[in-house]
Amino acid sequence: MAIISKQFEKWVDKRMLVGREISLNSKRVYVLPTKAGLAFILLLLIILLVGINYQNNLAYGLCFLLSAVMFLTIIHTCRNLSGIKLINAGAEPVFAGDLANFRMRLEVTKGATRQAIAVIWNDSRKKQEDNHLQLIDIDKLAGAEILLAKLAKKRGVFSPGKVHLETQFPLGLFVTWVQINLLFKVVVYPKPIEGVISTLGHAGKEEEGLHAHGKGVDDFQGLRTYQPGDSMRLVNWKSFSKGQGLFVRDFSALAGKEPWLDFDQVDGSVEHRLSVLCFWVLKLEQEQQPYGVRLPGFELAPSIGDKHKLAALYALAMHGVTQ
C-alpha cells in the first residue's frame, strides 16, 4: 500500500499545476467517494433489498432516484472545483518562528458562486484532525480572499509548498480535490534575540548606553534642510516649532559616531549573530536611533526609517542565502 500511495503521490505531483495564477478545469481534479458516500451506497443497497424482497416498485424507485442523485453529484462536485482561478496575492515578511500569512485570491471564471471549498496546506492535511478545514464560498462576482498561515521556522526565503483544495459540496458523498503550487514565497527575517554587540555594550545594560547616546542625538545640531523623501522621523520638530523651517537631522556628517551593527562584533554562530543584529535593528528603530549594518560582504550606511529598516532586515534575512 505504501508503495502504491507513494507512486500515486508522484503521479499527482507530475500532474500538479504550478504558477502564480492557476485556472482549474475539470481535467486536473480528482474524485473519490467519501466515507459518507460509501455509507450512502450501503443505504442504497438496503433500499434495493427492500425493493427486491418485498417486490416493491416504489422502493426500487427511491433507490434509483437516490442513485441518480448520487451519480450526478460527481458532476456537481467536480464542477464546484473547476472554473475557478487561484491567485498568489503575496505575503508580508515575517520573523523566524512567526506565522507567515500567505494571501490567496480565489475567483470564479465560469458559472455560479462556489460553495464550501476547503483550502489547506498539503503537508498539514494529514496532521490535522480533519475537522478544522477552512471552508469558504467564492462569490461569483467578488471572489474570495483567504490567508493561509504557516509557521516560518527558518531565516531566509520560505516556500510553504503545495496547497490542497477540496470540496464535498453539495451532498458530501464525493470529494474532489486538487493540489496546486502557487509558488508562494516569503522573506523570513532572523528571529530577534537579545544579545551583546561589543561596540554598543552589554545588552542587559544597554539602556544606559543608549540613553547616553540618545541624548547625544538629541543634542545633535547637525541639521540640513528637509528634502522630499526624507523620513518624517528625522524631522527636527524643535526647530520647526520655533518657526525656523523644516530641518532633518543629518547623520552622514557625523561618520564614526553612529552605532554600527557589526556582524563581527557579535559572538556565537552565524544565525545567532544575525538574530542579535536583528534585535538591535528593531530596538534602535524603536528608539529612533540611526544605525548602520555591516555584514561580511555587505554594508548599509547608517540611517533610520522604514525603508532603512526593511533594507537592513532584508540583508540579515538573505545573508548567505543563495537564491
Next chain:
Amino acid sequence: MTENTALVTRNGLTWLLIAQALAIFPLLFYLPWWTLGLWLGCAVWRIQIYRMKFNYPNKIIKVGLIVIIGIGIYFTRGTVLGLEGGLALLVAAFSLKLIELKTKRDALVILYIGFLVVTSLYLYDNSFAWVSYSLLPIVTLMAALIGLNQIKLAIHPLATMKLATILLLQAIPLMLVLFFFFPRLDPLWTLPMPKKQQTTGVSNKMTPGEIANMTKSSELVLRATFTDGNIPPRNKLYWRALTLESYNGRTWSQAWDVEYSIGREPSWRAIPNNRDETSYNIIMQPSSQTWVIALDTAQTLPNQVARLADFHLERNKPIDTVYSYQLTSTFNALKEPDRTPRTNINQQLPVNNSDPRARAFGEELRKTYQGNTSQIVDALLKRFHNEPYHYTLNTPDLGQNSVDAFFFDTKRGFCEHYASATTFILRAAGVPARVILGYQGGEINTAGNFVQVRQFDAHAWVEYWEQGKGWVTIDPTFQVAPSRIERGLNEALSEEEQAQTGNNALIGYGADSILTKLRMGWENFNNEWDIFISSYNSDQQRGILQRLFGKTNLTYLGVLLVIGIILITAIWMLLLFKPWKREQDPVLRYYQQFEKLLATHGIRREIGEGPTDFALRAMQALPNYQKQIKAFHEAFIAQQYAGQNSLDILKQALKAFRKALPWKKKITG
C-alpha cells in the same frame, strides 16, 4: 479528507428537523401514537441544546430511554420483532439520535435512517397520492444533507431547499432509465409482510352477516381493463374469488382437501361452437391473501397461478403488493361434466340434523321432480321469485337453524342468506351444489373505460352440478332483487340502507356531476399509475424488449441500461460544464454588467469603441450620473491596465452606479 466530526450546521439542523417531522407524520397511521410524542420531545430537547438551555443527555439517561422505548413497543405492539416492531424501533432510533446529535456524522446517521423510514412507508401504501407526499420528506432530507455540507455562515434555508429540488429534478431522467430497465429480481429471501389493517374483504369463510358488513367499505378491490374496450354487461361480471364447499350448520368454508389439489387441474373445456369470451387485465390491490380473482371461467392463467380442484385460482404467494395480470375468460365453459369426488363432497350436509324443515323441503323437491336437477333448481328459484322474499342488509337474528329461520320465517336476507339457503336445499334435494364467493358488477369508470370493483360489491352466489352439464352458475339474489345485479348494490337498497352503508358519499352523485367526473379522472389516473409504476414487473420489461428488439433476452435490458446512463450523463455533463462558454475574467464580467446597465437606458457601446470614449459618451448622455460613471470607469482602468489588484473597488463602484440609477427607466433625451 472528510470532516465528519465537524459540528452540525444550522441549515443542516433546520432541514433535518423538518424532514423528520414530514417522514414520521404518515407513520402515525401504523405506529403507536407515543412515537410522535417521543419525536416531539427529542426535537424540543435538541433545539434547547442548540440554544444552550439544555445539556446533552448522559449515558444513564440514554440507556434508560432505550429500555423504556423497548418496553413501550412491546406493550403496544406485542413484539419488538417483525416488521411493525422493527419499524417502531427504527422510528425510535430516528428520534432518539436527535438528542445526541453533535457532529456531522450523527446528523448523517439520522438522515440515512430517514430515507429508510420513507422506504418502509412504501410497504404500506403504493398509491400515487402517498408517493407524491413522500417526495416532501425526500427533498427535505436532501436539503438537510446539503445544509450539512455548507459553510457555517450559510443561513438561507430556502436557497438550500432550492438546490435540493434542482438536484432531484436533474436526477429524474436517470431514475426513469434505471426504473424501467433495471432487471426485476425474485425475492432473495422471504420477509414478514406488513399486516394490512384488514378492515373488510372476502375471507375464506362465510358466516351470515359477514358480506352485509362489507358493504360499509368502499375500499378498492380490483380494476379491470378489457382489451377490446368492450365491457361485458353487468350480469356477466361475476368476479370469482373462492369456492365454499364445506358447511357446519353455520359457516361455509373451503373444503379441507382443496389446497392439496395444486397441479391437478379439474377437467373442463370451453364450449367450442359458442365462444363467448373476453380478454382483460386486472390490477388487484394487495389483499395479503393468495387467491386470484377472475371472471368465470379463466382460460389462460398468469404465471405462478394455479387452478385448484374447486375452480378457484390461487397464486403461489400472497398478494402483498399491487398485482397486475392478464386473463382471458369464457362465459360458456363445460366444467366437470362427469361425476367426480367433488360432486360427492358437495352433497354433504351437516350431520347434526340442523335445519330439519329445509332438509324436508329439499327431500320433497326431489320427490316431486323425480330427481330432475333442472326442474328442482327452477322450482327453488321460482319460490324466491314468487314468495315475499326481501333483499335487505338488516336481517333479524336467525338463531340456531339459520337456514330454516330465513327460508320459512323471516324471508329477509342478504345475498349470503340466499346463496346459503339455496345450496343447502339443493344438497338436501340430492343436487351437488356449492357457494361461490367473490364480487359482482362494479363501477364503470367513464374516464378510463375500466371496471372498478370495491369491497361493497362483495357477493355470494351458487354453482350446482348436473350430469352432462357440469357446474352451472345460478344467482338466487337475482330472483329477489334483479336491480342488485343489473345496477349495483345502492340501487337495490332502500335509501335508509344506503345511508347505513355510508357509500353514498362516494358514488351517490349523478354520473354527469362534476364531482363524479373529477373522481373518475382521479381513479383513472391511479389505474394508470398502478399499471405502469406500482405493478411494473419483469413481464412488462419483457414486453418492452419484445417491442424494441423482437426478443426478450434480458441482456438487452443491460444494453439499454448502459446506453441510457451514458447518454444522460453526457447530456448533464454538457449542460452543467457548458464547455462552449469561455472562461471569463471577473473584471470583464463587471464591465459587462456596467454595459448592461447602460444598455437599459439606451446607451450601447459601439463595436470598436474604447472604454474611455464609451464612458465619456455615457457621461454626456446621463449627466446626472457622471460621478458614478467616472468612478467605475477609473476603477476599471486601474484594474485592467494599471494592474491594481482590488476588485472590491470595482464592485463598489458598480454597486453605487446601479443604486443611483432608477430601475430600468429610460432617462435619456
